[in-house]
Amino acid sequence: xxxLKDYQDKALVTLDAFFRRLRMAGLEAAWQxxxxxxxxSGQTWQAEYDANALGDVPAVCVRIPTGGxxxxxxxxxxxxxxxxxCDTDAPVALWLVPSDAIRSQTLASLSTPRHPCxxxxxEYFGERVRVxxxxxxxxxxxxxxxxxxxxxxATIQSFSITDKTKRNVYFFDESLAPHFQALTPQQEAxxxxxxEADIAAQPYLTAADIGKVKASLANWLTLxxxxxxxxxxxxxxxxxxxxxxRNLHPACLIxxxxxxxxxxxxxFHVGAQALAREDMIKLPIVLMEHPTGWKDAVRDAVxxxxxxxxxxxxxxxxxxxxxxxxxEPTNSEATVEKLLEHLTSADGEKLDRNQIAIAxxxxxxxxxxxxxxxxxxxxxxxxxxxxxxxxxxxxAYVLCGLQDMKSSKDVEQILGRVLRMPYARPRSxxxxxxxxxxxxxxxTARVADQLADRLVxxxxxxxxxxxxxxxxxxxxxxxxxxxxxxxxSPAEAVISLPVTPTQPIPDALRECIEIRPTTxxxxxxxRGELTGAVEDFLLTACKGAKQQDVVKEAIERERTxxxxxxxxxxxxxxxxxxxxxxxxxxxxxQPVEKRLLSELGEFDLFREPMNLAGFTIRESxxxxxxxxxxxxxxxxxxxxxxxxxxxxxxHASDNDLVRWLDRECRQIDVGQAVLIKWLLALxxxxxxxRSLTLTALVRAKYPLAEAVxxxxxxxxxxxxKAGFQKSLPGFLAxxxxxxxxxxxxxxxxxxxxxxPPFYSGRxxxxxxxxxxxxxxxxxxxxxxxxxxxxxxxxxxxxRQIKHWVRNVxxxxxxxxxxxxxxxxxxxxxxxxxxxxxxxxxxxKGAHLLSDPxxxxxxxxxxxxxxxxxxxxxxxxxxxxxEQGRDVSQQIENKLNW
Numbered sequence: 001x002x003x004l005k006d007y008q009d010k011a012l013v014t015l016d017a018f019f020r021r022l023r024m025a026g027l028e029a030a031w032q033x034x035x036x037x038x039x040x041s042g043q044t045w046q047a048e049y050d051a052n053a054l055g056d057v058p059a060v061c062v063r064i065p066t067g068g069x070x071x072x073x074x075x076x077x078x079x080x081x082x083x084x085x086c087d088t089d090a091p092v093a094l095w096l097v098p099s100d101a102i103r104s105q106t107l108a109s110l111s112t113p114r115h116p117c118x119x120x121x122x123e124y125f126g127e128r129v130r131v132x133x134x135x136x137x138x139x140x141x142x143x144x145x146x147x148x149x150x151x152x153x154a155t156i157q158s159f160s161i162t163d164k165t166k167r168n169v170y171f172f173d174e175s176l177a178p179h180f181q182a183l184t185p186q187q188e189a190x191x192x193x194x195x196e197a198d199i200a201a202q203p204y205l206t207a208a209d210i211g212k213v214k215a216s217l218a219n220w221l222t223l224x225x226x227x228x229x230x231x232x233x234x235x236x237x238x239x240x241x242x243x244x245x246r247n248l249h250p251a252c253l254i255x256x257x258x259x260x261x262x263x264x265x266x267x268f269h270v271g272a273q274a275l276a277r278e279d280m281i282k283l284p285i286v287l288m289e290h291p292t293g294w295k296d297a298v299r300d301a302v303x304x305x306x307x308x309x310x311x312x313x314x315x316x317x318x319x320x321x322x323x324x325x326x327x328e329p330t331n332s333e334a335t336v337e338k339l340l341e342h343l344t345s346a347d348g349e350k351l352d353r354n355q356i357a358i359a360x361x362x363x364x365x366x367x368x369x370x371x372x373x374x375x376x377x378x379x380x381x382x383x384x385x386x387x388x389x390x391x392x393x394x395x396a397y398v399l400c401g402l403q404d405m406k407s408s409k410d411v412e413q414i415l416g417r418v419l420r421m422p423y424a425r426p427r428s429x430x431x432x433x434x435x436x437x438x439x440x441x442x443x444t445a446r447v448a449d450q451l452a453d454r455l456v457x458x459x460x461x462x463x464x465x466x467x468x469x470x471x472x473x474x475x476x477x478x479x480x481x482x483x484x485x486x487x488x489s490p491a492e493a494v495i496s497l498p499v500t501p502t503q504p505i506p507d508a509l510r511e512c513i514e515i516r517p518t519t520x521x522x523x524x525x526x527r528g529e530l531t532g533a534v535e536d537f538l539l540t541a542c543k544g545a546k547q548q549d550v551v552k553e554a555i556e557r558e559r560t561x562x563x564x565x566x567x568x569x570x571x572x573x574x575x576x577x578x579x580x581x582x583x584x585x586x587x588x589x590q591p592v593e594k595r596l597l598s599e600l601g602e603f604d605l606f607r608e609p610m611n612l613a614g615f616t617i618r619e620s621x622x623x624x625x626x627x628x629x630x631x632x633x634x635x636x637x638x639x640x641x642x643x644x645x646x647x648x649x650x651h652a653s654d655n656d657l658v659r660w661l662d663r664e665c666r667q668i669d670v671g672q673a674v675l676i677k678w679l680l681a682l683x684x685x686x687x688x689x690r691s692l693t694l695t696a697l698v699r700a701k702y703p704l705a706e707a708v709x710x711x712x713x714x715x716x717x718x719x720x721k722a723g724f725q726k727s728l729p730g731f732l733a734x735x736x737x738x739x740x741x742x743x744x745x746x747x748x749x750x751x752x753x754x755x756p757p758f759y760s761g762r763x764x765x766x767x768x769x770x771x772x773x774x775x776x777x778x779x780x781x782x783x784x785x786x787x788x789x790x791x792x793x794x795x796x797x798x799r800q801i802k803h804w805v806r807n808v809x810x811x812x813x814x815x816x817x818x819x820x821x822x823x824x825x826x827x828x829x830x831x832x833x834x835x836x837x838x839x840x841x842x843x844k845g846a847h848l849l850s851d852p853x854x855x856x857x858x859x860x861x862x863x864x865x866x867x868x869x870x871x872x873x874x875x876x877x878x879x880x881x882e883q884g885r886d887v888s889q890q891i892e893n894k895l896n897w
Contacts, residue, residue: 002116005278006813007270008073011062012080014268015254018060019085020706027051027058036269037757037775050263053242058085059253060267061233061260065460066416067281068270069424070256071109074229075117077254078151079124081227086251087702090128090146092224094250095153097231106231107133107153125149134158135168137217138175145179145224152221156230159218159244164192169217172202176215179223183213190249191219218248225251233257233264258460269756272455272465277751277814279426281419282397282435284471287448291441294334294402295342298325301400301438302349305379308397308436311429318374319422319432321397324414325382334402336360336382343380355379371395383414394422398436412458415451434471449494449557462756463557464772467564493526493558498550501541509537530559560771567771568803569749575769575803576832577744578816578840579733579872581864591743592731592819598669600723603716605670605678610685615707617696652698654683664705667712682708717822724821728859733868745816747830753811761789765796769803776806787879788828791843794888795829800895804831816840818860825857827874839873839895840864843887849878873897 004012014034022030031049053059062077064070074095082091095110097103109117110131121129128148130140137152144150154169164170172194183191194209213219228245233255245253260266276283288304290297301323308321328334336358342348343356357365357378371378371393381393396417403411418435427433439447448470455461455469497515500522505513513534514525522541526534535555542548564570580591583600590596658679667675686692697704747769754774759765761778778789795804808815809826817824831839842861844854854876861874875894877887885893 002072002119004076005069005275005280007064007274007278008069008076011064011073011268011270012076015060015062015077016080016084018267019058019081019252022058023085027056030058031265034267036266036755047266050265053263054246054250054253057246057250057252059255059265061255061257061264063260063266063269063460064256064258065270065272065275065281066258066412067420068258068275068460069280070231070258071106072117072120074231074254074256075110075120076123078227078229079121079149081252081254082149083702086225086227088146089124090149092145092150092221092226093152093229094221094226094248095151095229095231096156097153098155100155102231103133103153103155107131110151110153121149121151134217137220138173142178150224152226156241156244159248160238160240161244164197164218166201170214171216172198172205172209172214173216176217176220179220180213180215183223187223188213190222192216192222192247222247222249225249227251228253230255231257234259234261259458271755272459272461272469273750274753277753278424279421279433280424282421282433283419283469285415285419285435285437285451285469286471287451288436288438289441289447290438294440295348297400297402297438297440298339298342298349301325301398301436302343302351302380304436304438305398308431309379311431314429315427315432317423320371320374320376320379320395322371322378322393322395323380323398323400324396324417325380326399326401326403326411326414327382327384328403329384336363336384339382339402351380352377357381359383361385393417394420396420398438400438402440404440411451412454415454416459449496449554452557452561462758462772463560464564464758467557467561468570468771493524493530493555493562495524495526495538495551495554495558497522497524497538497541498547499541499543501538503540506533506537509534513537526558530555530562564771567769568767569747569752569770572749573769573803574749575747575805576836576838577746578830578838579864579868580743580745581731581733581818581860581867582743583727583731589732589743594823595669597720597724597819597821598716600720600727602723603669603719605674605712605715607719608715610681610689612682612686612690612707612711615686615704617692617700652694654680654687654694657694657698657701658683660701661705661708665708665712669716670712679708721821724819728863731860731863731867733864733872747805747816748814751814752805753808753814754806755808759806763789763793765792767796767801767804769805773806774808787845788843790879791841791877791887792829794886794891795831795841798888798891798895800833800835802832802834804829818857818864820853820856820860822853825860827861833895837871837873839875839891841875841877841891843877845878849876 018030018034021033025033028049032046035046035049037046062070062073064073078091078093079089082088082093095106097106109115110121112118121131125148129151130144130148131151131153132140134152134154140150158167158169161167170192180191191213194205194212194214196210198214199205199207199210226248228248228250230253234257255264257264272281272283275281288297288300290300305321305323312319312321325339327336327339340356340358343351344353354377357369357380359366359381360383366378366381369378370376372395381396399411399415399418401411401414415435415437418437421433437451439451441447452461452463452466452470455466456463461469498521500517501515505515512526512528514527516523516525524538535552538551538555539548542551569575582589582591583596585596585599658676661679661683662672662676665675665679666672683694683697686697687694752770752772752774754770754772757775757777759773759776759778763778765773773792776789776792777786780786792804792806795801805816807826807828807830811826812824815826816830817826819825825842827840827842829841829843831841833839840861842857858876861876865872865874873894875890877890880886881890
């Protein structure tokens with residue numbers, strides 16, 4: 001089964017936690033708890049929730065870059081949100097896509113056995129899942145609703161219209177009538193009624209039908225308050241689209257996109273580097289610019305593909321690299337016809353026509369072709385505007401763009417095909433893990449700049465990721481003809497100016513600035529650092545604020561590019577490994593990981609008396625409330641409280657409820673037999689000692705499961721804390737094995753899980769290992785320097801620091817951590833010293849020094865230091881210590897200690 005990637009799992013955890021919090025504390029509190037922090041010009045803030053789209057209906061966005069598996073993620077999200085927010089394991093979902101082509105692909109992905117998206121749904125629902133198009137919804141029986149998950153895939157255009165008599169989705173359909181029997185007044189109030197306009201559009205309706213509930217597809221969806229998933233959501237954020245969604249009364253809206261627009265409530269955001277860490281996309285993009293003509297670009301692109309096919313033969317999996325050509329439109333120099341003639345002619349590339357497919361609006365030679373089939377001969381695909389929407393090919397490796405980057409609107413769509421990694425796994429040949437682009441150059445700016453701009457604005461990359469993603473060189477991959485070209489220097493910046501500077505270049509800058517006039521302004525070539533003096537000179541040529549903003553953006557992009565390429569990690573330098581804390585466990589040295597932490601405490605569910613503190617049920621009228629540790633969840637009951645349904649004998653037995661709880665609350669460190677025994681005792685305690693009826697527990701089974709999970713975790717933490725403190729003196733840093741640490745963590749050059757906001761202050765850090773710095777603000781909102789910035793600056797300026805890293809919290813695969821009795825903790829700064837030692841710094845404000853967690857972190861850090869044999873140092877730093885020393889003095893004292 002296709003497993004969730006790390007970033008996909010984190011996205012689902014965030015969605016799940018947000019909707020659980022929403023149920024207990026409301027939309028505003030849930031948003032404030034989980035919405036990400038944003039940053040600009042050194043100021044940080046948390047965006048306010050935008051309710052303009054759907055009002056009280058929660059609408060959140062998940063931002064995943066192109067190639068990140070948004071459909072697979074959404075397939076998991078439907079089941080997760082169905083449980084956490086809609087209290088059902090058989091949800092109804094409306095899955096909206098931007099086109100018929102993508103609708104067909106999505107239907108196939110969710111319906112085809114053994115497809116990862118289908119398996120994602122069967123993981124939760126088994127075979128109790130029905131995927132259908134809108135016109136198939138009438139075949140869904142009443143008995144399936146509530147027993148099977150029902151996923152309806154449609155385009156937003158199927159619903160978006162001002163006149164409902166012109167869309168089939170709003171028509172009366174007799175076959176749907178059984179679904180609208182025995183409706184409550186509350187349900188009827190939300191549904192469309194038959195009008196005179198409907199009678200005019202559907203003659204079989206009569207005047208007697210006016211005012212009756214319309215048995216329509218739209219009303220069916222409204223009746224069941226679907227979870228709405230919107231794919232490529234940036235295409236569907238119109239007033240008409242939102243009015244349409246509001247009329248459907250959805251339970252919630254989950255948007256999936258790489259490029260959210262204004263008004264999107266981005267709850268979770270992951271960068272392209274996260275995809276690269278999980279081998280989902282090919283990076284970097286090896287960019288080869290061709291200013292001499294399109295035939296040269298075609299020649300080198302063909303040679304690149306040929307070279308890749310030779311390397312692909314060494315891979316254990318079958319890969320046939322495919323080259324995508326983006327030809328020019330009609331009446332241009334490199335049209336489809338001229339390109340095809342050049343590729344197949346004796347004077348051109350002499351390619352076999354059977355290996356070439358043309359995919360345009362008029363020629364559809366890819367239809368019915370399975371490119372991944374080893375029997376398929378296709379190695380070249382020619383398109384113009386864009387490939388057929390929804391088309392995918394795991395073997396696309398090379399893009400040859402013959403259009404001007406400024407005029408082409410679809411290069412990012414085609415590039416997106418090239419970025420996807422074959423089978424989403426690493427390749428044994430390093431060149432097979434990269435993408436390749438041969439592009440025609442223009443006279444106004446470098447193609448690398450334009451391509452980076454597309455990656456950021458249209459494909460979900462961060463600016464620094466785009467800078468790292470593009471390797472602007474003429475020959476990063478040796479071609480079969482042995483040709484090679486000059487490589488671009490990362491210290492040379494190319495900046496487009498809207499006008500040509502009239503004032504002379506200052507003498508102090510003559511050696512580093514060259515101005516080349518163009519038809520639309522000028523191009524500035526800057527060699528060396530983009531200093532403030534350089535920026536001031538370039539800005540003086542601009543008359544208005546808009547022109548200056550354009551130049552400032554270009555300068556900032558170049559600074560980002562230079563920082564990305566000149567960082568130690570980008571230069572191939574290695575960060576020394578750090579030993580992990582280990583424990584001699586049953587005669588074997590093992591790292592103190594979460595699994596071992598649990599065993600340290602001899603966790604036993606039955607150690608404490610039966611109790612589920614904070615869990616209560618109160619029923620009143622048509623609602624009932626459930627408290628879970630003080631968090632109130634309000635349920636709209638479909639039956640009346642006056643019927644005292646919780647006093648009626650449940651159709652399920654206590655054993656049925658326990659078996660269901662066992663599935664929902666399964667624990668990796670608790671045997672199933674033990675868990676079932678404890679759950680049965682707990683349920684009987686709630687009934688006998690707490691006077692809660694079995695029916696009430698069954699009706700509240702989802703919040704009950706949440707309360708059970710919390711209670712199990714509480715009991716585990718009590719046991720772990722006792723065992724942790726008892727075992728701490730025996731912790732030791734991993735011993736050396738030959739010349740390396742046996743159990744060690746190493747910062748990977750390409751695996752830094754930084755999340756925005758990134759550092760953007762004026763101080764230029766010289767020794768940070770990576771090109772960006774995670775979550776570091778230079779100034780507070782009141783203009784004062786932050787304490788953590790002052791600590792980072794002190795580290796960077798110290799003469800004994802070789803490299804340092806701003807450690808990223810809650811990233812146990814890619815960040816350095818030390819164990820605590822509660823979980824892992826991630827020290828703020830990790831430093832490699834010039835003498836080979838390692839220094840780890842945890843910074844704390846003075847008000848936190850007496851906190852028990854801080855004391856435990858300090859205790860663990862010093863245990864790691866003491867057991868390392870002098871190789872490692874740990875410092876709990878603060879603005880000023882008890883001796884009156886500032887951060888710089890504290891670091892100096894620790895290094896010379």
